[in-house]
Amino acid sequence: MQMQFRRSGRLLHDLLDLFIRVGLIAAMVAFSYQVFAPFLxxxxxxxxxxxxxxxxxxxxxxxxxxxxxxxxxxxxxxxxxxxxxxxxxxxxxxxxxxxxxxxxxxxxxxxxxxxxxxxxxxxxxxxxxxxxxxxxxxxxxxxxxxxxxxxxxxxxxxxxxxxxxxxxxxxxxxxxxxxxxxxxFGEQGANAFKRITTRISGPERGPHIVHLCTATIRAVAMGVIGIAFIQMVLVGMGLVVMGVPGAGFLAFVVLLLGIVQLPATLITLPAILYVFSTQGFDAATIAFALYMFIAGLADNVLKPMLLGRGVDVPMPVVLIGALGGMVAKGIIGLFIGPVILAVAYKLFWMWVDEQKPGDSIDPLPPY
Known part of the structure; x- marks a missing residue:
């Protein structure tokens, strides 16, 4: 009886000590977040x-x-x-x-x-x-x-x-x-990130998650900002050649539209109508209209080629993450969304593929 009382007393003491430690850690994390939040x-x-x-x-x-x-x-x-x-x-x-x-x-x-x-x-x-x-x-x-x-x-x-x-x-x-x-201090930062992910996910998953996050950020930067820049150059060249007023400003607007994932046709179609109304219909204006129409839709061809390049996840996952992240968190969500969705996708399939020894999956019967 006395031994049980001592064990229960020790258990209560250990639980109280654990609660105090967890509470202090939670308070420190909350205060640290409040201090760091303006710079996040x-x-x-x-x-x-x-x-x-x-x-x-x-x-x-x-x-x-x-x-x-x-x-x-x-x-x-x-x-x-x-x-x-x-x-x-x-x-x-x-x-x-x-x-x-x-x-x-x-x-x-x-x-x-x-x-x-x-x-x-x-x-x-x-x-x-x-x-x-x-x-x-x-x-x-x-x-x-x-x-x-x-x-x-x-x-x-x-x-x-x-x-x-x-x-x-x-x-x-x-x-x-x-x-x-x-x-x-790139190498030191990369090593620190690897240590953190290894501590959280283990030595097998940690380096893979680091590579996945890095490749996803670079793929989104190339597939969003890079495509927007290419489209700005293409549209700007056509506007300058045809002498459209404010060609530089309109090309800059095309860049902004590409970053926020809006179609460049919001600029190219009015430019085509302006050229037709001021210069009439001839071979030059028709060629300009065809060129501007293709340049305005170039992102639809370039995006599947560049957005998921170098990322070990399907391109629709990256695209959905970019669009959903931008809707949820603005421009910065354009990068955070695909990273989080890609990591979650890979972790989910790692969990699915982890089979205990002796487990087997029966094949589906033929239809």
Whole structure:
């Protein structure tokens, strides 16, 4: 009886000690997450960029004979220039266009022609549109003053969107700098990640999971951003050759549409209609229309070829992970989604293939 009492007392003591330890560990993890949460997105972007750009660093290091830090610094500087120079040119072009528009409106030299009478016969919106058009052509200044209160909400939305874009750009620049630091210590980081995955999944699965995560991130970067860049170049060349106004800006929009997985035909089809309406139908414009139509749909051909390249999972798994991750977590989910889904897919089939000794699967009977 006394021995049972001592055993039960020791068991309660051990359980209490276990609960205290688990509680302290949970409190420390929760507090650490709260401290690290503001930097979580920045660090995830940094790791994604470092994993994507690390093969380029290895090639530069082998060709130039530089140290890891110097090669990573060169990549970061060139990437910053490639990112900031087009942004600066775009902002300069937009500011000049806005200044010229304001000067034109203030001078009063620009006037809107009167609407044709056929506009009033349009269904649903014809009479209202004809009246608004007519009043604007008669007195543009008063019409703009009357419409200005209605544009305040739209202006706030545009300013909020511009602020979000600016914040995303600053985040990307900071992530690129931190990615350079991570690439400078790439081997140590890779070994640390292997140790972590080996500790969690065992010595057999750990290195395979590391390879799977790395290959998936690079495949998504090549299959999403790479395809968007190729499509931007193809569409931009066609727009420049045909002299479409704002060709550089429209090509940049094609790049953004490709990253967020929207069709480039949102730009190519209006461009085709604009060229037909301004230059008519001839051999050059028809060839331009065919070229732009093919360039706008090029991602449908390139994506199956590049998105799952080098990844030991089916391409639909990576594609579903990219699309679902983007819907759930935005642009960063475009990379996190396929990694998580690919790892879960491989772990599931590893679990399925683990058979106990002596277990056998009977073949299905013939139909």
């Amino acid at each position: 997105e920045l660090m995830v972007w940094s790791v994604i960029l470092a994993v994507t750009l690390y093969p380029l660093q290895r090639r530069l290091q082998a060709r130039l004979g530089w140290r890891d830090g110097w090669a990573a610094t060169l990549i970061v500087v060139v990437a910053q220039l490639l990112l900031l120079v087009p942004v600066y040119l775009l902002l300069s072009s937009l500011s000049e266009s806005l200044e010229s528009l304001i000067a034109l409106l203030k001078s009063g030299a620009w006037s809107l022609p009167k609407p044709p009478d056929s506009v009033a016969g349009w269904p649903l919106v014809g009479p209202q549109l004809h009246a608004l058009w007519l009043s604007t052509s008669n007195d543009l200044t008063s019409t703009l003053q009357n419409l200005l209160p209605h544009f305040k909400g739209t202006g706030r939305v545009l300013l909020a969107a511009l602020a979000n874009v600016s914040a995303a750009l600053l985040l990307f620049i900071a992530a690129l700098i931190i990615a350079g630091i991570c690439m400078a």
